[in-house]
Amino acid sequence: MPRTSSRSAGVPQQLGFDGMPERLFVCTPSKLGSFADCPRRYRYSYVDRPSPSKGPPWAHNSLGASVHTALKNWYAVPAARRAAASLPTLLKTTWVREGYRDVDLERVAYRKALGWLDTYVAGLDPQEEPLGVERVVATKTSVLAFNGRADRIDGRDGEAVIVDYKTGRTGLDADDARGSQALALYAYAAQRVFRRPCHKVELHHLPTGTVAAHEHTEESLARQVTRAEETARDIMAAEKAVAAGADPDDEFPTNPGSLCSWCDFRKSCPAGKEMAAKEPWAAVEHLERA
Ligand code: SF4
Known part of the structure; x- marks a missing residue:
């Protein structure tokens, strides 16, 4: 299982051991998600890239x-x-x-x-101009300097609404929209960028034409931000430990699972080598039968 915030429990959030402010952790949703999915994949993506560093074009x-x-x-x-x-x-x-x-x-x-x-x-109104299309939204907390590119941000009834396009095989439901940390962080940042409320997040699944939506509260957005901060502290703690001489393999452990078959670093990863590889086109072959 991916590590949770255990290593950061009790760690001062804003001051380092020398009394100086800690640097903010600069991140995108995919950077945080990468560590949460598999710390080793995060390391290979953002800390020290193995060679060959890329998987196949998918x-x-x-x-x-x-x-x-x-x-x-x-x-x-x-x-x-x-x-x-x-x-x-x-x-x-x-x-x-x-x-x-x-x-x-x-x-x-x-x-x-x-x-x-x-x-x-x-189903779109061609006259409707969204607040943003592939719009970068950014904000800071005491731990994070977050930025991310939202597929679309609509303006509806005075509020901003986050829209994320999906093209994967399976449909999505409200739980997917509710649980998406990326969507919540976009909403949190969009509130600050556009200076208007932003609680609604939507996953638009194009293959089925369905929309999975969730209406956040201020509390649920805050919970997602707290989780993101915990992940950021874990990453910073692991990076500091490695800088101080700890074994990178221990600080960024593998998390083998179904993701390994699709992982760009499978050939470089001891756990990934054990997993069956997928052909680069495996996730779209079903289209021939649909
Ligand atoms: S192959 Fe699996 S365990 Fe290895 S880095 Fe990729 S996701 Fe992590």
């Missing part, structure tokens, strides 16, 4: 990036030109080809993605 990442960029560009054109007829051009322009088994699977994925986008934009 087809599901290519598909997700293509759809995300097409939706970003949808909002980049003037409202009067936001029409379904523009989608093939938008998607072709942004299409990422890497990772597919062959051109047949790539074509299937392209057609599916176009269908998802077609259905999705039919």
Whole structure:
């Protein structure tokens, strides 16, 4: 299991042992999530990268990036030109080809993605201008300097709403939206950036056309921020221990599990080598059968 905040319990939050303020931990949601999922993966990603440092280009990442960029560009054109007829051009322009088994699977994925986008934009008001599209929001606490890029931030009834696009195989429910630390941190930061309330977070799953939503309270946002701060303290404690001579393998332990088969560092990781590798296109092959 990933380490929790046990090592940071009782550690002063703002002052170092020499009485000087501790540096803030600069982070994104994926940096925090990486450590929470597997401390060793965090180390390989952010502390000392092994060689080779990259896994294969994953087809599901290519598909997700293509759809995300097409939706970003949808909002980049003037409202009067936001029409379904523009989608093939938008998607072709942004299409990422890497990772597919062959051109047949790539074509299937392209057609599916176009269908998802077609259905999705039919439910959008082309005249509606979001508060932000792929907008970076940033804020600080006594522990964190957080920044992250939200897919979309809507303005609805005087509030900001965080929208995150999803293109994975499985649908998502309200528990996924409620439990997402990334969405909560975006909401916490958006409140400060836009100076308006932001409690609602939404996961828009394009393959099923469903929206999983959760309405946070100030308390639930604060709880997620506290959890993020605990993770940040754990990371800083591990980095300090290594700097003081501790074994990096002990401070950043492996957390073997289903993620290993998809991990970019599987070949460099003693635990990952034991796990079966996935083909780069494994997560999109089901599209041929759908
Ligand atoms: S292969 Fe598994 S245990 Fe190793 S770094 Fe990746 S996720 Fe962690």
